[in-house]
Amino acid sequence: MLNEPTQLSPAILLVTALAPLLGAVFAGLFGRQLGRKGAHSATIALVALSCGLSIYVLGQFLYESALPFNQNLYTFFESGRFSAHVGFMVDRLTAMMMVVVTFVSLLVHVYTIGYMQDDPGYQRFFSYISLFTFSMLMLVMSNNFLQLFFGWEAVGLVSYLLIGFWYKRPSAIFANLKAFLVNRVGDFGFLLGICGVVYFTGTLDYAQAFSQVNGISQAVIELIPTFTVLGHTFAAWEVSAVTFIAISLFIGAMGKSAQVPLHVWLPDSMEGPTPISALIHAATMVTAGIFMVARMSPIFELSPTALHFVLFIGATTALFTGLIGIIQNDVKRVVAYSTLSQLGYMTVALGVSAYSAAVFHLMTHAFFKALLFLAAGSVIIGMHHEQDMRKMGGLKKYMPITYWTSLIGTLALVGTPFFSGFYSKDTIIEAAAHAAHGGHWINTYAYWAVMLGVFVTSFYSFRLLYLTFHGKERFETHAEAAHHAEPHEIHGNEAASGHDDHGHHDHGGLPHESPWVVTVPLILLAIPSIFIGFFTVGPMLFGGFFTGAIEVLPQNDVIAVLGEEFHGPVAFALHGMQMPAFWLALSGFALATYIYLFNIRVAERAQKIFALPIRVLENKYGFDDLWIKGFAGGSIALGGKAWKYIDAGLIDGVLVNGTANLVGRIARGIRGTQTGRLTTYAFAMIVGLIAMLAIATHLFAE
Secondary structure, three states, rough: OOOOOOOOOHHHHHHHHHHHHHHHHHHOOOHHHHHHHHHHHHHHHHHHHHHHHHHHHHHHHOOOOOEEEEEEEEEEEOOOOEEEEEEEEOOHHHHHHHHHHHHHHHHHHHHHHHOOOOOOHHHHHHHHHHHHHHHHHHHHHEEHHHHHHHHHHHHHHHHHHHOOOOOOOHHHHHHHHHHHHHHHHHHHHHHHHHHHHHHHOOOOHHHHHHHOOOHHHOOOOOOOOEEEOOOOOEEEEEEHHHHHHHHHHHHHHHOOOOOOOOOHHHHHHHHHOOEEEHHHHHHHHHHHHHHHHOEEEEEHHHOOHHHHHHHHHHHHHHHHHHHHOOOOOOOOHHHHHHHHHHHHHHHHHHHOHHHHHHHHHHHHHHHHHHHHOOOHHHHHHHHOOOOOHHHHHHHHOOOOHHHHHHHHHHHHHHOOOOOOOHHHHHHHHHHHHHHOOOHHHHHHHHHHHHHHHHHHHHHHHHHHHHHHHOOOOOOOOOOHHHHHHHOOOOOOOOOOOOOOOOOHHHHHHHHOOOOOOHHHHHHHHHHHHHHHHHHHHHHHHHHOOOOOOEEHHHHHHHHHHOOOOOHHHHHHHHHHHHOHHHHHHHHHHHHHHHHHOOOHHHHHHHHHHOOHHHHHHEEEEEHHHHHHHHHHHHHHHHHHHHHHHHHHHHHHHHHHHHHHHHHHHHHHHHHHOOOOOHHHHHHHHHHHHHHHHHEEEEEEEE
């Protein structure tokens, strides 16, 4: 007998969302009174409570047939049809996101105890990451666009604080300003999309807006009206309202989820402490855009133009940002560019209407990418804060736990059969291949981009593994080694002086394994990195898990087509071994193994042969120059010209000084009439009176 449907408790959902906020308040406002142990104990306990309740909510959907929850909890403005309120929409999509966010956040909290143990901003850091968790929960649990926007902006604000956590480092301040400003560009489009929804539907509520989308599918927006120049009339430039809304919303996702060309902030955000790399750039903030587009699937499904735009951007990001990862030598930046590439894969899935594949890869990626970021942080601790892979090598025997967990994360990332990343990544590639049969050039381009991306991902992933853990030892062990370390991981008040200290006062010694508060989160993340895909691919992708939460038009339902050929996770993996993607990944592995284990001179020769392409990759295709020198520099130059010609020239020169000079000249001209003689003044009065009488007589006569 089937279980009777159950209703989720609003109280449980409210506690789930507010518990991390309470932890942030405790650590932020009462951190000095609580001390370090009190601050991390309070925040970890409350995030653990939120994580436990999130798992309970997901279990209610899986085992108790819970009904989707959509309820307003507090209305703070209402006028006719329009209202602004706080409310929750919790369905299976939301429940899955809640578990991912809180679980990764919990492990990052624990990891932070070891990584930041002697940092002077210890309590402040715990307050920030708890506040970030609350903001992310508000984003994914919202049932209306206003609350979504609040969570969206709160996540951006806290990420700004976290990236610039070591605020005495100029590079950190530059990075957080860069992230903040680039995201404002995307958020402008996001806000335009929300305004479009309100304009055409008259509501901020998801359910009400989605119910009216079909009704506005024929509406158009006149971007440029009809106009006539020299007798020639130009027709108006019109665009479908749904297309305008969808593309505007996706521009917001491009900023948050770091899609080309709004991706430039994410690699520089590595200037923040390593724990936030796992929290922000693996499981939460950068996946907010992917979640948002999946949530807005009823809108995107009605605009093929918007879907093609999403597909093109995602494919470009997947391939070209991955290529940059090949030439990176900073261990964290390689993982950062890997994140950009994998976000591109998720976006490709969105563009071919495989929304469930996108969020499935979001989930599996959260575990293995958080694992890789935290493992990179463990290497940095063990290497006494060295981040250059060229100065590592042979760490396997010194850091066995970090090595084996890194290997698991790498195998998941490259899509090794039976590992979690394989099931989600291979589904996206299969979906792109199916879409390519449609004949549109963008679909074909996307398919080849993700296929080549498989080789690229495998190559740079094993390059990182070999340079870090295998080969000869290239690190220094004498006392002067500390002076040669790259200043990437400098903490708090020591940043200004260049002192680099996590509390491990053994600079220059042999590498060492990290403490248990670092290694335990690695092990706990390695487990789902292996198994989560195997056990969830069937129900989550092909078992209707997201039915009702994600809407796909029948003609676009590529996952349903792929589901007809799904015969279990084992058969899926065996079939994958026969596909081109597997052999491309194997080729990347083989090439990296040959070069970085057996013949490193090949890499040295390749640097000379491919000097020009490498220079292009080192310059990041010029996107940094475009934003920094082009837009920012152009704005500063324009401001300088504006000051010179408008402020100094027009306002000061003409309006202010010019007016004063004119008044002065007039004053000097009439000053001669002030003789001081009574007869002169009397004569002037008589002449003036006669003139006034003449004018009055003329006016009244008419």
